[in-house]
Amino acid sequence: MDSNNFTKEWNNIKASDSWSLFKIMGEFVNGFEKMTEIGPCISFFGSARTRPNNKFYKLAVDIAKEVVKSGYGVITGGGPGIMEAANKGAQEAKGKSVGLNIKLPFEQKANRFIDSDKLINFEYFFVRKVIFIKYAQGLVVLPGGMGTLDEVFESLTLIQTKKIKRIPIIFVDSDFWRDLIAWFKNKLLKEKVISKEDLDLFKLVNTKEEVTNCLNDFHKENRFGPNF
Numbered sequence: 001m002d003s004n005n006f007t008k009e010w011n012n013i014k015a016s017d018s019w020s021l022f023k024i025m026g027e028f029v030n031g032f033e034k035m036t037e038i039g040p041c042i043s044f045f046g047s048a049r050t051r052p053n054n055k056f057y058k059l060a061v062d063i064a065k066e067v068v069k070s071g072y073g074v075i076t077g078g079g080p081g082i083m084e085a086a087n088k089g090a091q092e093a094k095g096k097s098v099g100l101n102i103k104l105p106f107e108q109k110a111n112r113f114i115d116s117d118k119l120i121n122f123e124y125f126f127v128r129k130v131i132f133i134k135y136a137q138g139l140v141v142l143p144g145g146m147g148t149l150d151e152v153f154e155s156l157t158l159i160q161t162k163k164i165k166r167i168p169i170i171f172v173d174s175d176f177w178r179d180l181i182a183w184f185k186n187k188l189l190k191e192k193v194i195s196k197e198d199l200d201l202f203k204l205v206n207t208k209e210e211v212t213n214c215l216n217d218f219h220k221e222n223r224f225g226p227n228f
Contacts, residue, residue, distance in 0.1 A: 027122055031100075031131040034120055038096055040224040041073035042215065043132050045151045046082025046142035056143050057085040059172065059208070063140060064089025066208045070216055073098060075136060077128075078110045078119065082142045087113035100128050129154060134226050138168040138215050143176040159201055164227040168218045169202040170211055177204060 044064065050057050064074050064086040073096030076083035083099070090097035091113045099114035101121050110119055122128040133155055141152050152171075158164045171177045181204060188194045203214050 024124060024127060027124060027127040028130070031120055031122075031127065032134075034118070035098075035131060035135040036226075038073055038098060038118065038135070040071070040137045040219075041075045041096065041098060041135060042067050042138045042140055043075040043136035044082060044086035044140045044142065045077075045144060045148045046086075047144035047148060048077070048079045048081040048083060049145070050081035050085070050143070052085075056082065056173065060085035060142050061089040061092070063142075063172065063208045063211050064095075065093040066212045067140070067215070068093035068095030070212045072137065072215070075100065075132065076114075077102065077132075077147075078114060080109075080111055082144065084111035084113060086140075087111055091115070100131055102128055133158065133164060134228060136167060136227070137219060137224055139170065140211055141169065141171045141177075143173055156198075156201055160198055166201075167227060168214050170214050171202055171204045172206070172211065174204055174206055 044060065046056065046060060050060075060082045067074060068090050074086050074090035075098040076086045078087075078099030078101030087097045087099060088111075096118065097113055097115045098118040099110050099120070101110040101114075101119060102125060103121060103123050110121075120131070122131075129151060132151065139152065139155055141148065152169065155169060159166050159169070171181070184194065184199060189196060189199065203210075205211055205214065
């Protein structure tokens with residue numbers, strides 16, 4: 001490619017990038033306006049690949065029901081798997097069921113257990129993650145893969161660096177998460193790339209009762225609101 005063609009193509013990219021800012025702003029405005037009307041919610045993270053006959057799907061349904069009984073709504077990524085299970089539990093318990101659905105090349109379809117007035121569609125992952133974290137009064141992290149790890153590590157980083165206020169982060173199922181937690185302790189802490197206090201930023205539990213106990217203990221003064 002000669003330099004003139006390169007410059008022309010690069011200028012076209014810059015113009016396109018500038019206009020995309022309006023789409024990004026629109027997603028933020030829409031998300032902020034809708035979420036401020038919903039009230040205190042707990043975000044659920046976990047695999048989209050988890051099938052309804054899987055024990056973690058059933059556990060997510062049960063935890064979501066308990067979360068609703070404790071007075072919270074439920075936020076998920078809006079898709080299948082653990083997300084669907086948490087939305088299902090919320091609806092069955094007659095609680096608020098929110099879905100932050102993301103448009104993907106293979107087209108993630110929103111699950112049917114999201115309240116019709118609480119489905120928000122996103123094109124940008126980073127906007128969606130801001131909404132997840134800004135309005136969640138706690139994070140319930142069930143077994144998941146790359147997306148789940150991305151979401152929870154960003155949340156931990158924001159709390160560690162005090163960019164957002166502290167909220168409970170709860171890993172569910174010690175068998176699944178044991179090796180990750182051991183890596184935190186035996187590698188990250190040993191190499192002094194994290195502090196001992198950083199290990200207090202999350203809890204590891206196994207039951208729905210432990211999840212709600214963690215949430216209720218943390219929020220016993222009922223001081224809810226956006227995290228930044």
